[in-house]
Structure formats: C-alpha cells, structure tokens
Amino acid sequence: MSSGRARRRGWGLALASAAAVAVTGALTPVASNASGAADANPTACANQVNNTPQKLVNCVTQSDLWAHMVKFQQIADANPGADGHPSRNSGEPGYKASADYVAGVMRAAGYDVTLQEYKFHYRSFVGTPVMREDSPTPQSFALVTDFNPAAVAGSASANVQPAGGIVVPATPTPSSASGCAPSDFTGFVAGNIALIQRGTCTFAQKVANAQAAGASAAVIFNEGNPGRTSAFSGSLAGTEHIPVLFTSYAVGTQLLSQYVPGSAPMLTVNVQIIDDPNRSDWNVIADSKGGDPNNILVVDAHLDAIYGAGMLDNASGSATILDIAQQLKNTSTRNKLRFIWFGGEELGLLGSQYYVNTLPPAELAKIKFDLDADVTATPNYVAGVLDPKDGVNLFGRTPGTPMPPSIWAPSAIGRDYGIDYLNSIGQNHILFSADGTDAFMFQQAGIPASGVLTGQDCCKLASDVALFGGYEGNFEGTVPGDDGGCVDNPFRWCDNLGNNDPQVLTWMSKTFANMVGHMAYDTQVFNSTKPGTGHAKKVSAAPKNAPTS
Numbered sequence: 001m002s003s004g005r006a007r008r009r010g011w012g013l014a015l016a017s018a019a020a021v022a023v024t025g026a027l028t029p030v031a032s033n034a035s036g037a038a039d040a041n042p043t044a045c046a047n048q049v050n051n052t053p054q055k056l057v058n059c060v061t062q063s064d065l066w067a068h069m070v071k072f073q074q075i076a077d078a079n080p081g082a083d084g085h086p087s088r089n090s091g092e093p094g095y096k097a098s099a100d101y102v103a104g105v106m107r108a109a110g111y112d113v114t115l116q117e118y119k120f121h122y123r124s125f126v127g128t129p130v131m132r133e134d135s136p137t138p139q140s141f142a143l144v145t146d147f148n149p150a151a152v153a154g155s156a157s158a159n160v161q162p163a164g165g166i167v168v169p170a171t172p173t174p175s176s177a178s179g180c181a182p183s184d185f186t187g188f189v190a191g192n193i194a195l196i197q198r199g200t201c202t203f204a205q206k207v208a209n210a211q212a213a214g215a216s217a218a219v220i221f222n223e224g225n226p227g228r229t230s231a232f233s234g235s236l237a238g239t240e241h242i243p244v245l246f247t248s249y250a251v252g253t254q255l256l257s258q259y260v261p262g263s264a265p266m267l268t269v270n271v272q273i274i275d276d277p278n279r280s281d282w283n284v285i286a287d288s289k290g291g292d293p294n295n296i297l298v299v300d301a302h303l304d305a306i307y308g309a310g311m312l313d314n315a316s317g318s319a320t321i322l323d324i325a326q327q328l329k330n331t332s333t334r335n336k337l338r339f340i341w342f343g344g345e346e347l348g349l350l351g352s353q354y355y356v357n358t359l360p361p362a363e364l365a366k367i368k369f370d371l372d373a374d375v376t377a378t379p380n381y382v383a384g385v386l387d388p389k390d391g392v393n394l395f396g397r398t399p400g401t402p403m404p405p406s407i408w409a410p411s412a413i414g415r416d417y418g419i420d421y422l423n424s425i426g427q428n429h430i431l432f433s434a435d436g437t438d439a440f441m442f443q444q445a446g447i448p449a450s451g452v453l454t455g456q457d458c459c460k461l462a463s464d465v466a467l468f469g470g471y472e473g474n475f476e477g478t479v480p481g482d483d484g485g486c487v488d489n490p491f492r493w494c495d496n497l498g499n500n501d502p503q504v505l506t507w508m509s510k511t512f513a514n515m516v517g518h519m520a521y522d523t524q525v526f527n528s529t530k531p532g533t534g535h536a537k538k539v540s541a542a543p544k545n546a547p548t549s
Helices: 042-047 053-059 062-078 093-108 203-212 251-256 311-327 350-358 405-424 439-444 462-468 502-519 522-526
Strands: 112-125 131-135 148-149 154-162 193-197 216-220 245-246 266-271 271-286 292-302 335-342 369-372 384-386 431-432 449-453
Touching: 042 462, 053 311, 053 502, 062 093, 062 311, 062 431, 062 502, 093 112, 093 203, 093 271, 093 384, 112 154, 112 350, 154 216, 193 203, 193 251, 203 216, 203 245, 216 266, 245 462, 251 502, 271 350, 292 311, 292 502, 311 335, 311 369, 350 439, 369 405, 369 439, 369 462, 369 522, 384 405, 405 449, 405 502, 439 449, 449 502
Parallel strands: 154 193, 193 216, 216 245, 292 335, 292 369, 369 449, 384 431
Antiparallel strands: 112 271, 131 266, 148 245, 154 266, 271 335, 384 449
C-alpha cells in the first residue's frame, strides 16, 4: 500500500530478504471457512459455474491462496535485485517474472491478457551501503539502527571534521544551526568528511555548504532533543554529488568526541546506486470473455513490492484477486470483469495513474466500479473496508482526500458487501479512505470504488486493538514495538512469506470475494451512475519519514 508515511517517493530502492517459510504470530485466528458454510470441494470448484456470491466465497480456499503466495516468494528468491537480495520491485527481474506468472495463470483460465508497458524513473542501491570507522576505534555501523544513506552515490575514506554550530549536549528543544551558514565551514580541509548536526535549516542547505567547502561526504547526526535521537532519513534537493548519511545522536557524538585538531576519526563510506530514468514496468490486464463490455467491473491489486519480496505488501492482495479470477473462469457474469495487477504502486501509484490517464475517455466511461485488494494477510490485522466518504487514512487516521459526492452512494454499495460478510463471520471493521491505494486513481476519475485492507505493521492504535485484538504499533518487527516493522522499511529484508497469516488471508479474501460476487451482477450501480470521465490527478511525492531539518 502506498502512503504518505511510506510511499510518495520519486524512486524505489530494491531491498529484500530470503524466504522465511514458517508462519508465526497469528492473532485470534478465524477458521479458513469462516463463511458459515463449508468450503466447496476443490474438484467441484474447478468445474462449477460460481454464479452466486456464496458459491464464489466457498471456493476461495487457503490452500489455493497460499500456493500463489509460495510462488511469489519463489520468484523473489530466484530474482535478486541490484542490492543482491530477493526482490519483486518494479523495474527488476522479479517484478517481470511476477507479471509473467500472473499472465500465464490468467491465460490458462481463459482470460484475454495484455501486458501494458510504461516507463518510469528507476533507482536502486547496488549492494549494501557502508559506514565504517577505520580509526581510532575500528567498527562497522549498522544500517537502520546507526545510519541511513541518502540516495546519492559516492565513496570516501577520509578524516571526519565537525562543522560549526554543533550544540552538545543537546538542549531540551531544537537549537542547533550546524552547517546552515558557509561560515560553519571556515577552515574546513577539502577532502574531509563533514560532521553536521541536524537542526534549523534544510538538509539540502547543510549539504550544499559542505560541498562548497570541498567535503567528500557528509554525516548528519540527529540533534539529540526528545524525539530526535535515533537514526533517521532526510530529504535532499536532488542535486547533491557527495554521499550523505543520516545517523543517530549517539553515533554523531561518538565521532565528535574523538575529534581534536590534528587528530580525527577516519571513516569509510560507500553508497552505490543505479539510476535509470527510462526503465520499463508493466500492468497485467486480464478481461473476462463474457459480460457486458459497456459495464466493466475492475478488480485490482498492485503486484509490485518495495524493498524486497513484498509478500504482505502486496503479494497477498495479488494472490487474493488471482484466486478469485480462477474461481470465476467458468462463469459469465452480467458485468464484464477486468482484473488488473498494477506496477509502480509503491512509487506513487504509477501503474494505475498511467492506466487511467491513457485510457480513452470512451473506454474509461465503460468502467462503472473498482474493487481494490491491498494487503490482505496482516498477522496483527485490522479489517479495513475502503469508503470515500467516511474513511480515514491508515497512516495517522486523518480524513481521507475529499472525493466527489456523486461517488459516495455507489461506492457504499460495494463497501457494504464487504461489511456484511465481516459481520457474518463475527469480525469488526474499520473504514479507510482509498488514499495510497490504486482505488484512489479510479475515484479521482469519478469512478465509484471500494476494497479491503488489513493494515500494515506500523500503525495499529489502541482503538484498533479493542476491535481486533493484537498489539499497538507493529507486530512483524519487534513484538510489541515501534520500529516500523517489515513493510516499506529499507534494509530490513523481512517482508517474506512468514510475514503473512494464512488464516487472515483466507477470510479477508472471502470478504473481497463477496464484494466481487455481488458487484459482478450489480444493476443498481451500473445502471444509475454517470460514466467516469476525466483523468486521475498526479500524486505528489514525499519521501518516507523524510524530515527536512
């Protein structure tokens, strides 16, 4: 799922991990056939016409869903990214292999399949960034806990020299203006690595001054005030030409304490990056052969990962819609079905934006509803249903982006089929906006939309725990904890198979199947809503956790 917290990036960094096949940490599990009726016999499902929501729901099974999940993990493992870790990131071999796998399954099921190519600006770390102290205390600093690299390639081995304006010990509130003025680099020895404290001005300004003074790299350490002590990430201008590392207050003060004129700690930093402004990516589009071609139900999930295998986000949603599509292969629904696996969602909804923006208005007008499956297997789950009127953003729980009132009522019809199913299995629910999901692009184009979301491992509130059990904060990183978890965090490499709960995947996929099964035959929305027109708005980019000062 794309988010203001994590995804409005202008580029992706490929970071992943090896498969962890064991599944742990399932919370208050619900039986996989929690529809109130037994799952249908697999042989029967393979041959029957699933022309009612109940038939479809019963044929969505854990074994089928998990088989797709295992395949996605195998694809990631077999296709390491530029950093050397398993990956399904956009623009990398693992993503294309995922797209080819989905396309093959859908062709075998009898759908008309197209791979829609588009171009985007691809960036990725090559190997693992390095920050190492060579003297006087040889040690390697740890990614995430000690430092985070900016997206600027370069290497240096040199003495550390502090910039002026450092305030240590830190004051109770921010007060450092270190590196904000050219005078902070008076006497700076060209070729040295600049040590700068966070505070007051932008990181871009600090680095620009360091570059002008001849620094070979810049280390910016956190200021040390409450809430500003750990390693962090910061945004830059994009014109920098020296490597920049953001470190914890502890690392910065350690280096500072080792510096005296004439004797300084020596660091080695190395950050290597691929930068390709014209990389190919693909949407996988599969149309049913039957159904009214003037009344199209889009069923979508994003296929891409970010920072690795991306098994929770979003192999889970991709498996959900892939299984549902297979269960409908023998069924000619009233409304035409268009299953889409979007690329580039993690980088700012690139695939869905391209699809909506390039679809001719007459074709866009044929799409009457969109259903989006974005993250469907979170162990520390919430049961979210997308709603454009009353839904809140997953990250921060602020009101969602305002949508036209004309889509509120029709979107609610699809939404309520999800809520009805959750009620039937004794699950509470929460309403989320489509912000950060591909459904957002359809809503921006005036097309009603809903979907499902089980949340991520960063943002669970006490109120969510009251509804769904589990833990506040995250689950998949530290239990319980606030380290942000495995999803969307670089250098963690842990959003693998074991980061998913197969039982949650099953009942949430059944919830989504109930929505698809009803909307595939809907007349109320499809006959009454005005055709979607116009084009999606561009999504603004804001890097994850990227303070500017």
